[in-house]
Amino acid sequence: MQFSKFSKSQILAMSEGGFFGEGNAQLPSSLMLMIDQISHITNTGGLYEKGQLDANLNIEPDHWFFGCHFKGDPVMPGCLGLDALWQLLGVFLGWSGLPGKGRALGVGNVKFRGQIYPDAGSIQYRLDIKRVFSKPIAMGIADGAVIHNGDIIYQANDLKVGLINQ
Numbered sequence: 431m432q433f434s435k436f437s438k439s440q441i442l443a444m445s446e447g448g449f450f451g452e453g454n455a456q457l458p459s460s461l462m463l464m465i466d467q468i469s470h471i472t473n474t475g476g477l478y479e480k481g482q483l484d485a486n487l488n489i490e491p492d493h494w495f496f497g498c499h500f501k502g503d504p505v506m507p508g509c510l511g512l513d514a515l516w517q518l519l520g521v522f523l524g525w526s527g528l529p530g531k532g533r534a535l536g537v538g539n540v541k542f543r544g545q546i547y548p549d550a551g552s553i554q555y556r557l558d559i560k561r562v563f564s565k566p567i568a569m570g571i572a573d574g575a576v577i578h579n580g581d582i583i584y585q586a587n588d589l590k591v592g593l594i595n596q
Contacts, residue, residue, distance in 0.1 A: 436468040436521075444521065455524025455532045455593060457517055461494055464514035465555070471525055473559075477573065481559035483522050487514065491548035506546035511553070511584045512537065515574035518557050519591040528568035530593025535569065538588030546578060553578050560588070568593035 436444070443449050445459040457463055468485045476482030489506070496504035513534075520532030546553055554577040561571045569592040576584035 434471055436471070438466050441465050441467065444524075450524035450527075451529070453531065453596070454529055455520045457521065462513070463517075464510055465517060465521075468518070468521065471522065473526060477558040478560045480561065481522065483518050483555075483557040483559075485514075485518055485555045486552050487555070488552045489546060489548065489550040493548070496548050504548050506550075508540075508542050508584060511546070511555075511576040512540060512586055514555055514576070515557060515572075515586055515589055516591055518555055518574070519570050519572050519589055520593075522557065522559060522572070523562070523568055523570050523591060523593055526562060528562075528564060528593055530568050530595045532591050533594055535590035535592045536588075537586050537590065539586070541585045542583070543585070544578065544581060544583030546576075546583070550578055553583075557589075 445457040445463050447456045464487055465485050466487050470484040473481040495507055495510060499505060499507050516534040557572045557574045559572045563569045572589050574586045574589050575582045
């Protein structure tokens with residue numbers, strides 16, 4: 431893949447399917463899409479010299495999750511930030527040309543150090559790729575962070591995403 435960044439319209443195309451080839455990695459659509467833009471993607475560099483991905487999500491006060499988590503005390507659910515990191519690892523695998531549909535396979539350790547409120551403005555995501563396998567199934571392992579105003583507020587180590595063929 432030639433792109434080193436992806437716009438909102440390209441992110442939306444990834445959620446429609448076929449962006450990385452028919453039957454390959456696809457982002458969720460609508461309410462579960464937790465990415466607005468990928469500002470940088472590379473298969474070199476990063477903490478482990480295996481690749482890195484930077485992305486962001488603009489936080490809107492009327493996002494669906496603020497109305498239900500928690501009533502009268504709105505915060506973004508931490509699991510959505512974690513899901514965004516899995517989504518991005520799936521994008522990295524698709525961008526790398528590996529075939530199959532992305533599925534979260536696990537995470538080693540997760541730490542929450544802060545919260546995302548309706549007035550956050552935007553959050554950033556960073557993935558540092560640790561390993562990519564092509565056999566027996568395509569799989570990626572990465573460390574990821576959700577960042578707000580320069581501070582890491584969620585950190586996940588050993589995120590795992592596999593690509594399955596159906």
